[in-house]
Amino acid sequence: MKIVIVGAGAIGSLFGALLAKNNTVVLVGRAPHITAIQHNGLNINGKTHLHVKLSAVESVKDIPISPNLILLTVKSYDTETAIKQTLPLIRDETVVVSLQNGLDNIEKIEHIVDKDRIFAGVTTHGAIFSNPGVIRHTGKGKTILGELDGTRSKRLENIVRLFNEAGIETQVSDDVVKEIWAKAIINSSINPLTAFFNCKNGYLLENPLLHKIVEAISEESTNIAQAEGIKLTAPDMIQRTKEVIEDTASNYSSMLQSVQQRKKTEIDSMNGKLVTIGKQHRIDTSLNKILVELVTSLADG
Ligand SMILES: NC(=O)c1ccc[n+]([C@@H]2O[C@H](COP(=O)([O-])OP(=O)(O)OC[C@H]3O[C@@H](n4cnc5c(N)ncnc54)[C@H](OP(=O)(O)O)[C@@H]3O)[C@@H](O)[C@H]2O)c1
Numbered sequence: 001m002k003i004v005i006v007g008a009g010a011i012g013s014l015f016g017a018l019l020a021k022n023n024t025v026v027l028v029g030r031a032p033h034i035t036a037i038q039h040n041g042l043n044i045n046g047k048t049h050l051h052v053k054l055s056a057v058e059s060v061k062d063i064p065i066s067p068n069l070i071l072l073t074v075k076s077y078d079t080e081t082a083i084k085q086t087l088p089l090i091r092d093e094t095v096v097v098s099l100q101n102g103l104d105n106i107e108k109i110e111h112i113v114d115k116d117r118i119f120a121g122v123t124t125h126g127a128i129f130s131n132p133g134v135i136r137h138t139g140k141g142k143t144i145l146g147e148l149d150g151t152r153s154k155r156l157e158n159i160v161r162l163f164n165e166a167g168i169e170t171q172v173s174d175d176v177v178k179e180i181w182a183k184a185i186i187n188s189s190i191n192p193l194t195a196f197f198n199c200k201n202g203y204l205l206e207n208p209l210l211h212k213i214v215e216a217i218s219e220e221s222t223n224i225a226q227a228e229g230i231k232l233t234a235p236d237m238i239q240r241t242k243e244v245i246e247d248t249a250s251n252y253s254s255m256l257q258s259v260q261q262r263k264k265t266e267i268d269s270m271n272g273k274l275v276t277i278g279k280q281h282r283i284d285t286s287l288n289k290i291l292v293e294l295v296t297s298l299a300d301g
Pocket residue numbers: 006007008009010011012028029030073074075076078081082085099100101102123124125126127128129254266
């Protein structure tokens with residue numbers, strides 16, 4: 001299959017390196033990462049060790065193929081710009097898959113490309129950018145893909161098979177929107193607190209006060225999901241959030257890393273979007289609102 005990965009940072013480069021074993025892959029990203037890949041190939045270390053030679057470009061205009069699959073792996077605040085740049089590549093059979101975190105990516109993509117060519121996905125793999133041309137695979141995880149209307153189509157099954165053949169353990173979901181919400185609830189309860197308190201994930205359960213706050217946020221975010229018609233329950237989401245904290249206890253969350261690197265965070269697409277949706281349903285969003293303000297104040301100051 002011909003695959004273009006738009007947003008070749010940590011997770012996009014990892015998926016690109018794995019998929020390149022059996023497919024034609026082109027990465028689209030930024031210098032100096034792209035320049036390093038052009039000269040020396042892409043190196044993956046950590047949980048996976050790979051050295052891959054593959055095409056990498058800085059502009060969609062330089063893409064030499066007509067892709068069957070476009071994988072979108074930019075941060076949520078870059079979704080609109082990235083998908084607009086990708087439009088000239090889209091042919092009748094092209095499918096766009098978002099593997100991003102956040103609650104507003106699909107609606108942003110839908111504004112620009114036909115809804116029936118969009119798949120959504122979530123992945124629990126962890127990756128960080130080490131140096132130009134080098135990505136560290138920090139945690140092996142699972143990936144879930146689904147059609148937005150829940151159908152188990154042939155094109156979906158083809159892509160899931162292709163991911164599994166590349167060593168990316170992937171399952172089909174008949175309710176991928178619920179999966180996106182579940183991940184957003186978990187992230188909304190972990191990332192902003194770690195960013196504000198400058199701590200590893202595990203500290204959120206070690207500190208009794210933060211432990212209670214995590215539970216309260218998870219419950220508030222789940223209430224917002226339920227108001228939106230998503231079938232998740234607070235006790236289950238609190239439990240899942242705690243399991244993720246335990247499994248990633250020694251990790252620094254992506255939001256904390258962004259704050260430390262003085263980069264933009266995905267807070268608006270996570271807790272910010274939860275506040276917007278909660279307000280539409282006239283339900284309590286006070287904890288998520290405080291988190292947005294705290295993380296925004298970090299960025300400002
Ligand atoms: N990393 C993980 O472990 C992980 C796991 C699961 C899900 N996710 C999600 O996946 C998404 C990507 O995360 P990430 O950690 O891989 O982020 P990242 O390392 O920042 O990668 C995104 C890359 O895309 C580049 N980019 C932005 N706009 C572009 C455009 N128009 N054309 C080409 N390149 C563009 C960015 O460059 P600039 O920064 O220079 O703009 C950056 O290098 C996020 O939604 C994240 O929450 C990440």
